[in-house]
Amino acid sequence: MLSSAILAVLTLLEQFIPLLGTSAATTTLIDGIINALTQLMPFIVNEISTVYASVKNIIDLLNNTGTMTPTQIATLQQLDQQVDAAWAAVLPQIDPDNPANKGTPAGDPGTA
């Protein structure tokens, strides 16, 4: 249910992208979209990874409009970092070569 709701929102946002112009109102609209994506990102990262592709597409489209401010670009880069952080958080726990995992289910039985 959560997946469906987020997917619907993302789809709606995607359809707005081609309609964006170059006015001040557009800047405000892009700010709103980025804020919405920022708020959705924790759910996307944790719950519905495949929808993340859709989010990235939106981010790419926003980058290609040529109307983004440095602040907006920085915000998008923070989104990228957030997703990277999700991986960084789990990596030590699944790395069979992490010394901390030796002798645990996460370790490598072949080298225990």
Add this chain to the structure above:
Amino acid sequence: MRKLLVIAALALSLGACAQVQKVLDEAKGIYDFATTATVSAAQAGIVANAYDALKATATNYANYCITQKFPQPLCSAANRRAVIKGVRSGDAARAQIELSITTGQPVVASLYNTLVAAIQALQTTPISTVKGS
């Protein structure tokens, strides 16, 4: 009037589904290695998009392994090593081309090809078997 609104809503919904499916297809598609010296930022952007989607899926795979206490053979050490190797390779390439993407500059083909190789390597791992949605 009400019928027209319903039809419009349905059409919008169907169109949206097709659009999302197209995005997902692009993100999960198979990409060719570049034979030119450089590729456009748009091309690199699509591949970077696909890589990020796969990386998020890899995170889901990791979470699955952790919460399910590393069931075998899905979460075997060999499988996890393959996923980690693919992500590390992809991260390195993506970091180098990200600047080119955001500035709309051509990307060196060797970097692009490295990212494509990382995507293809990740696609051979079991990460897609535990997708979240």
